[in-house]
Amino acid sequence: MSKETYRWLERELPSWVKEGLVSEGSAQALLQRYAGEKASSSSGTAVSLLGFVFVGLGIISILAYNWDELGHLERTLLAVLLLAGAQVLAFWVKRYRASDAALREGSGVFWFLMTGASLAIIGQTYHLGGSMLDFLSVWLVLSLGIAWVLPSSGAAFFQIILWTFVWLGSRDEMRGVFSSEHSFLSPWMLALLALSWLGFYALRYRKERNAHATLLLGWALAVCVLAVGAVEILMATYPEQNVRMLSILFALFFAIYYLTGKMYFFWGEKSWQRPFERLGKLGALVLVLAHVSFNAGTWLLRFDLEPTRYNSFVGLSLMLLFGVLLILFIRKEQKLPSEMLVCAAPIIVLGYNLLHTMPYSAMLFVNASVILGAGWMIYCGIKEATLGLVNQGMIVIALVIWIHFFNANFDLVAKGMAFIVTGILFLSLNAFLKRRFRGVA
Amino acid sequence: MKRMQRLLGILFGFICAVQLGVIGWSIWSYERILQKGEVYFFNVLPLDPYDAFRGRYVTLRFANANKAPAGDTTLQEHLSKAYAMLEHTQEGDRIKEVRFSRPVSGNFLEVNVNSTMATQKADTANTVYFSLPFDRFYLREDRAPKAERILRMRDVNVNVKASLRVLNGKAVIENLWIEGEPLVEWMRRHEEARSR
Numbered sequence: 001m002s003k004e005t006y007r008w009l010e011r012e013l014p015s016w017v018k019e020g021l022v023s024e025g026s027a028q029a030l031l032q033r034y035a036g037e038k039a040s041s042s043s044g045t046a047v048s049l050l051g052f053v054f055v056g057l058g059i060i061s062i063l064a065y066n067w068d069e070l071g072h073l074e075r076t077l078l079a080v081l082l083l084a085g086a087q088v089l090a091f092w093v094k095r096y097r098a099s100d101a102a103l104r105e106g107s108g109v110f111w112f113l114m115t116g117a118s119l120a121i122i123g124q125t126y127h128l129g130g131s132m133l134d135f136l137s138v139w140l141v142l143s144l145g146i147a148w149v150l151p152s153s154g155a156a157f158f159q160i161i162l163w164t165f166v167w168l169g170s171r172d173e174m175r176g177v178f179s180s181e182h183s184f185l186s187p188w189m190l191a192l193l194a195l196s197w198l199g200f201y202a203l204r205y206r207k208e209r210n211a212h213a214t215l216l217l218g219w220a221l222a223v224c225v226l227a228v229g230a231v232e233i234l235m236a237t238y239p240e241q242n243v244r245m246l247s248i249l250f251a252l253f254f255a256i257y258y259l260t261g262k263m264y265f266f267w268g269e270k271s272w273q274r275p276f277e278r279l280g281k282l283g284a285l286v287l288v289l290a291h292v293s294f295n296a297g298t299w300l301l302r303f304d305l306e307p308t309r310y311n312s313f314v315g316l317s318l319m320l321l322f323g324v325l326l327i328l329f330i331r332k333e334q335k336l337p338s339e340m341l342v343c344a345a346p347i348i349v350l351g352y353n354l355l356h357t358m359p360y361s362a363m364l365f366v367n368a369s370v371i372l373g374a375g376w377m378i379y380c381g382i383k384e385a386t387l388g389l390v391n392q393g394m395i396v397i398a399l400v401i402w403i404h405f406f407n408a409n410f411d412l413v414a415k416g417m418a419f420i421v422t423g424i425l426f427l428s429l430n431a432f433l434k435r436r437f438r439g440v441a
Numbered sequence: 442m443k444r445m446q447r448l449l450g451i452l453f454g455f456i457c458a459v460q461l462g463v464i465g466w467s468i469w470s471y472e473r474i475l476q477k478g479e480v481y482f483f484n485v486l487p488l489d490p491y492d493a494f495r496g497r498y499v500t501l502r503f504a505n506a507n508k509a510p511a512g513d514t515t516l517q518e519h520l521s522k523a524y525a526m527l528e529h530t531q532e533g534d535r536i537k538e539v540r541f542s543r544p545v546s547g548n549f550l551e552v553n554v555n556s557t558m559a560t561q562k563a564d565t566a567n568t569v570y571f572s573l574p575f576d577r578f579y580l581r582e583d584r585a586p587k588a589e590r591i592l593r594m595r596d597v598n599v600n601v602k603a604s605l606r607v608l609n610g611k612a613v614i615e616n617l618w619i620e621g622e623p624l625v626e627w628m629r630r631h632e633e634a635r636s637r
Binding site for chain 2: 063064065066067068072076079080083084087090091094115118119120122123124125126127128129130135138142144145146148149
């Protein structure tokens, strides 16, 4: 429960008691029930976090200038003092200000950043070799327990980001992007290190699910799992340049993301509190829309769909997971979900690929599916009086029309007219529905 | 609850000690190499890239330090580390040979083995291709690009050397030298001369 909702409940309960809706005891029990769940002050924590992040990054940046006026003694002293200073600050906060979440989070992030700054000074002072990945790996290992001992979700947030960089950089196929060398941490060691922040996240989720700091970790988790998953799928299809298999695997991956976000990984009802659902939905819609154009079809269907042992294994595992989640989701909802288009993205992409010998049928199938899915969204939106859902469906239909319009060789005036007509349609339909929904309410 | 707090307190102390220990040990070991290590000079070609955390540096390409004859009769192709034996000669300092077992005496340097090539002739040694474990010389942000620009100018035909301090298989780059003068000093002089 958010802090605002808790305050509202606190204000309302006395009148409910007066009206005899609830007893005095029940009112107290209700307040106690939600007292542990109310989110802590977000603005104080956010400002503190940002403040410490800026100071920390500023220090790293100033040191990266590499002051040659400073000798070895001054530099090494600086390295030790920065780290020890951050440790002392963290200790002081833990000992005397443990209840101040903003300070605790901030000092954790500062400690994390100063560990990196200290390592950077040593690196530049002694002209140490090794790749950026080596540097990040040492930083990752040395800052491992910071999140736990304070505890600080901010430090865990940076740990997750850092871990993701090291993991992606350690992948053989990504070496050209990040560095030319391997990290000294093996994939098994990295997987073990991931247990540290996963454990921390699980603890936070159990203790303070609705706290903003936990939501911040949720976003880090969603983005990093997305990055790792996307790279793994790319790796599974890259050697054969199997673009069609790539699109099938991505469709499954995004749909799984959406379904898990819808059922398990969410921190409230607002869109920014549902990172997995939002990222999954965005990915699935973009992917499906990428298939509707005739140009994309002629390009994509040129490739052969040649499953290898590895990408078939990945595909079947994802398909199995998707099937289980879809059944669970439909059983939970007890009806066809309004965002059926997102859930059905893998089936649409798979069907499109199965029809590859008949390119026009394939494109007709995908276009019809998208229009039907978007139409279903609009229908559900009107039925549930949810303007957001109606708009979503309309945007998808408009995008399909625009994609075809841009594919056709019309001049700029015609394209401009299409934009204006769509815009006017949107505005008038919105105004009409708003009035209608207000009438229903 | 109290026990958990105590445990977290111990963990806190342990993390602080490990972090400071790693930093302190690094400083001590590198300072020791700089003070007690033997000096070797190698010709280098500097390039200027950027590291977001450690700042600007010049990448050093060490001349004649990427292959050497194998000191052992049999090549250990599965090993990624080997030991380059260093020696001072009339022509300059050089890597005499590369061994796969750690030498008990002499000045040597731990190197990363890239590949090996067995010879067909009985009287010729096998060849080991390797890279040195260091390739960076950090400079002040504004100096690194200038250094690279000056060193790459065609009209300045200068010999650039890196001095390494080597001790017990480990080495630290001590300085970059241009015609017997430290790089920073040489740059300062060069810039003054150009501005005049």
